[in-house]
Amino acid sequence: MTDVHRTVDAIWKMESAPIVAALTRMVRDVGVAEELAQDALVAALERWPESGIPENPGAWLTAVAKRRAVDHIRRDRRLAEHGETLAHELAERQRLDGDGDGGVDHGLVSADPASEQDDVLRLMFVSCHSVLSTEARVALTLRLLGGLTASEIARAFLTAEPLIARRIATAKRTLAEERVPFELPDTAELAERLASVLEVVYLIFNEGYSATSGDDLMRPALCLEALRLGRLLARSVPDEAEVHGLVALMEVQASRTAARTGPDGEPVPLHLQNRGRWDPLLIRRGFAAMLRARAAGTPGRPGPYVLQAAIAVCHAQARTAEETDWVRICGLYAALARLLPTAVVRLNQAVAVGMADGPAAGLALVDALAPDPALRDYHLLPGVRGDLLLRLGRGEEARREFERAALLTRNAAERVYLTRRAEAIPVGDASTPTFGEAVDAFLAQDRLAPATARSYGQTLWRLRLALGVGMPLTSLTANQISGAFRLSWGGVAASTWNRHRAAVRAFGAWAHTPALDTAIPQRVPRRHRAPAPAPTPLPPGTAWPGEVEAPLRERTLWTLLHESGSTVTALLALNVQDLDLPERRACRTDRRSDRRDAWITWRSKTAALLSELLDGRTQGPVFLTDRRPGPARAGILGASDICPQTGRGRLSYERAEFLCKSATGLALRQLRDWDGARDQDGDRNGEGTEPSS
Numbered sequence: 001m002t003d004v005h006r007t008v009d010a011i012w013k014m015e016s017a018p019i020v021a022a023l024t025r026m027v028r029d030v031g032v033a034e035e036l037a038q039d040a041l042v043a044a045l046e047r048w049p050e051s052g053i054p055e056n057p058g059a060w061l062t063a064v065a066k067r068r069a070v071d072h073i074r075r076d077r078r079l080a081e082h083g084e085t086l087a088h089e090l091a092e093r094q095r096l097d098g099d100g101d102g103g104v105d106h107g108l109v110s111a112d113p114a115s116e117q118d119d120v121l122r123l124m125f126v127s128c129h130s131v132l133s134t135e136a137r138v139a140l141t142l143r144l145l146g147g148l149t150a151s152e153i154a155r156a157f158l159t160a161e162p163l164i165a166r167r168i169a170t171a172k173r174t175l176a177e178e179r180v181p182f183e184l185p186d187t188a189e190l191a192e193r194l195a196s197v198l199e200v201v202y203l204i205f206n207e208g209y210s211a212t213s214g215d216d217l218m219r220p221a222l223c224l225e226a227l228r229l230g231r232l233l234a235r236s237v238p239d240e241a242e243v244h245g246l247v248a249l250m251e252v253q254a255s256r257t258a259a260r261t262g263p264d265g266e267p268v269p270l271h272l273q274n275r276g277r278w279d280p281l282l283i284r285r286g287f288a289a290m291l292r293a294r295a296a297g298t299p300g301r302p303g304p305y306v307l308q309a310a311i312a313v314c315h316a317q318a319r320t321a322e323e324t325d326w327v328r329i330c331g332l333y334a335a336l337a338r339l340l341p342t343a344v345v346r347l348n349q350a351v352a353v354g355m356a357d358g359p360a361a362g363l364a365l366v367d368a369l370a371p372d373p374a375l376r377d378y379h380l381l382p383g384v385r386g387d388l389l390l391r392l393g394r395g396e397e398a399r400r401e402f403e404r405a406a407l408l409t410r411n412a413a414e415r416v417y418l419t420r421r422a423e424a425i426p427v428g429d430a431s432t433p434t435f436g437e438a439v440d441a442f443l444a445q446d447r448l449a450p451a452t453a454r455s456y457g458q459t460l461w462r463l464r465l466a467l468g469v470g471m472p473l474t475s476l477t478a479n480q481i482s483g484a485f486r487l488s489w490g491g492v493a494a495s496t497w498n499r500h501r502a503a504v505r506a507f508g509a510w511a512h513t514p515a516l517d518t519a520i521p522q523r524v525p526r527r528h529r530a531p532a533p534a535p536t537p538l539p540p541g542t543a544w545p546g547e548v549e550a551p552l553r554e555r556t557l558w559t560l561l562h563e564s565g566s567t568v569t570a571l572l573a574l575n576v577q578d579l580d581l582p583e584r585r586a587c588r589t590d591r592r593s594d595r596r597d598a599w600i601t602w603r604s605k606t607a608a609l610l611s612e613l614l615d616g617r618t619q620g621p622v623f624l625t626d627r628r629p630g631p632a633r634a635g636i637l638g639a640s641d642i643c644p645q646t647g648r649g650r651l652s653y654e655r656a657e658f659l660c661k662s663a664t665g666l667a668l669r670q671l672r673d674w675d676g677a678r679d680q681d682g683d684r685n686g687e688g689t690e691p692s693s
Contacts, residue, residue: 007053008045011058015147016037016144017147018120019037020037022062022119023037026069029176030127030144030172033069040061040064040065040068041061043064120145121233122184123144124197124236128196131174134199139171141201145232197233198242202249205222205250205253207219208224208225212410216413217413234289239296241297241303242293243293244296245290246305247286248306248313249286252312254279255286256279257279259277259278267413267417272321307336347384386402390425399422399470400470404468405418406422407464407469434472439507456506460503463485478516479519481519485501498522501520504517556612564600571600572623572652575619619645621641625650625652625655628649
């Protein structure tokens with residue numbers, strides 16, 4: 001990358017948010033606004049290497065982008081009713097120069113700074129709108145307000161670039177379809193919308209401050225981007241205490257960055273950090289933001305971000321870990337738990353109580369949180385519990401908790417740190433096998449079929465995560481198994497519950513502890529269901545269910561079912577070589593007699609869909625599954641059930657029925673009956689019955 005390109009990239013990251021915001025106000029579409037801004041960026045990359053970087057590059061980009069917007073407005077017939085008004089407004093506010101290749105008339109882009117700031121604020125509210133999923137809000141915010149590319153966002157979150165690109169595209173489409181207005185929310189809606197913006201900014205910061213996966217503990221680039229967005233938001237809404245509270249929280253937490261990791265990148269706990277390495281400038285900024293939050297807030301009624309910032313300030317005010325005012329921190333956490341009673345907040349409260357009132361008090365709170373499903377796979381729960389147990393002198397139990405935490409975390413640096421803590425605790429009686437060792441030996445038996453071993457492994461792996469691999473097998477009780485079992489599968493169907501219970505029973509019999517499943521009652525499945533109501537014929541001209549929105553394979557199957565009147569089993573048994581596409585018919589082979597005498601015919605819609613579905617295939621099943629079969633499934637399927645060109649298997653009746661009901665709410669047989677065909681054991685082609693739906 002040349003120096004000019006690097007400069008353009010840096011300028012774009014700083015200027016993209018106000019440019020996209022201004023364009024969104026003009027064209028009222030976030031997706032179109034970003035495309036126009038990207039056009040201006042491309043123009044800069046083409047012209048600046050030759051002509052040099054303008055004195056005011058942001059103004060140059062804004063002018064070019066707005067010219068593109070004017071051209072777009074004039075071309076777009078859908079905005080014809082707005083064209084005259086917008087053109088008049090632009091004529092009053094701008095004076096376009098000749099062909100856009102030369103310098104920029106700064107009168108052209110001398111928009112009111114307050115108006116530009118309002119545009120950026122509107123863009124933040126649109127990017128974090130509640131109609132979008134949390135993941136989409138984060139990606140779109142980093143894209144529009146951070147100027148990051150899809151590949152940069154993907155690298156930051158260790159995610160595939162196509163996935164990020166799809167999230168961004170889907171978010172833009174959703175905003176357009178929902179007609180989300182580009183305006184500031186009114187007073188009644190402001191608090192809810194602002195909370196969504198703050199949540200997204202803090203999610204970005206937290207992912208940078210403590211990465212959920214990958215090799216490194218932190219991703220500083222995300223922390224810096226979240227700080228930039230938070231400061232921008234604080235300038236835009238200076239009277240909101242929670243905004244300043246979030247900025248104060250992030251500033252103080254970011255000040256610890258240099259002290260949070262050791263020489264090898266391993267995490268350093270807060271009480272062991274060298275506070276001399278904390279950044280004093282960021283601490284002062286955090287204190288200043290905290291003062292602004294107190295001035296803007298209601299006395300005696302701080303919000304959750306202000307309370308969290310107050311906790312961070314308490315840590316920053318202490319010169320050493322021993323000087324930390326844990327009693328005050330406990331009081332702040334108690335107030336925070338009343339406002340925000342989440343499992344993570346209560347876990348942090350337990351840590352503070354353990355420091356203020358002793359490890360026994362903290363452990364009691366942690367044990368009370370253990371059944372919470374929200375903490376089932378949260379590695380910090382066993383990590384905190386292990387630390388409290390170690391302080392109580394219960395080293396063997398602490399070692400098991402650290403081992404469990406290491407299994408649960410997806411961050412390599414944290415896993416290494418937790419494993420080292422576990423290894424530093426002396427092992428008790430090494431002659432007694434542990435639960436983890438027993439599970440490995442049980443699953444390694446030759447007598448277990450691969451599918452059975454895989455099923456048992458799913459059950460026992462989950463129990464290993466819940467109980468720890470280092471627990472001595474002789475100390476394992478039925479009540480411990482039952483508690484972990486209910487936490488993992490308390491809400492599943494009876495058949496799934498009983499399958500996992502059977503795995504526990506088989507393991508217990510092998511380990512000569514057959515009572516392990518006694519506290520897990522068997523569930524009786526519900527075998528009788530209310531009959532589905534008969535389908536009501538659709539009025540003439542009504543679209544057939546699933547005809548438009550369903551994927552190509554499902555549309556083809558259902559249209560063929562509808563037009564042929566054949567059974568589902570007959571259609572799913574069709575092979576490509578059975579089809580006579582020009583004649584719109586297929587000769588079905590009777591597998592029992594190996595005769596080819598049952599003709600299936602269809603009409604024009606099926607003919608068009610079949611040609612698109614086959615896509616040049618000449619052999620194999622007509623209807624294929626979404627993926628290749630696994631080793632266990634491949635051993636069951638015959639050669640005729642595998643497509644030689646794709647390796648995918650034949651679509652089963654059960655899967656087709658599931659897809660049908662998911663998309664339309666109707667059974668396959670009901671779809672066939674929309675045309676008034678009689679619902680009998682046979683059909684007009686004289687073929688046999690299909691399985692009951």
